[in-house]
Amino acid sequence: MNKTDFYDPIFYDAGVGDTFNESRLDFYFSKISSPQRILDIGAGTGRVAIPLVLGKNCVTCIDMSQSMIDTINSKKSVLPYDLRNNLTTICSPFEKNPNTDPAFKMDTIVAVDDFVLHYRTIECLDKFFEDTRSWLKAGGKLLTDVRTRRNSKLNEHSQKPFILNALGYVEDVNTEFGTKTIMTYYYEIFDKINRNLNTICQYHYVGDKGLTEVIKHTELIQRMHTNNEIVASAEKNGFVVKDIKHESEENLPDDETWGMFEMILDA
Ligand SMILES: C[S@@+](CC[C@H](N)C(=O)[O-])C[C@H]1O[C@@H](n2cnc3c(N)ncnc32)[C@H](O)[C@@H]1O
8 A cells, every 4th residue: 555545535525534624724825825826746636726726826736646636637627717727737756756947936835734744754855845946936935734743642652552543434425336434443553763653544334224345444654754854854955944833822842743834945
């Protein structure tokens, strides 16, 4: 299992499992004054890109998953006719697609919902910031976020028995096995040494009779970069951190994983 299969566009749009907390999206929209040229890295089903296009921005979406890109493309047809050309898609791993056209630079880049945690070493994280430089104009903005993971919580997932969590159920999901209710469970295994977090999800497809008919497993490993590591990597690659937010007023230690980041590419 790899991250291309981990995210299912139908589940994503239906809200199955652990979809992103919508209130965090306010951070992104509050930092973008339209119209702009925007790159959405790991764009998924276009949850951020589509509202940005409706807000008169020109958005290029890049995602390594063909099914995610197909889903965004299918949403083009519901956009007002005059805005359809404002949405472009690229199917590729971001790190394999640095921008080579100096005339095609972005005002803003967004990498929403734990995107940088897909890079599992500091070297790969450095390369992410280096690659964003190729896409961004001088003085341009990079917005990204990681969900809050306190070290104490992560450490609870470092030894057996691993804690099984339920993420509730969603009815009437249009799956390849027909319309089903999907019940989601997951557990996490945290490796304290390298800060890798392995998330194992189990989806139960429940039919009309209330019986589980199919169970599917997915697995994703991400590295829980700390706030310190993210800032250091960005600064090393020419970004100035302008703002870091957290949903609560609580002061969190920088050696933990948290933050909504606004970074400016030094001119
Ligand atoms: C958690 S989803 C987020 C989707 C979207 N940003 C949102 O908030 O709705 C992560 C997305 O990143 C994509 N992805 C993961 N690693 C990637 C990479 N290296 N390059 C491009 N896309 C990647 C996945 O295919 C998936 O669609």
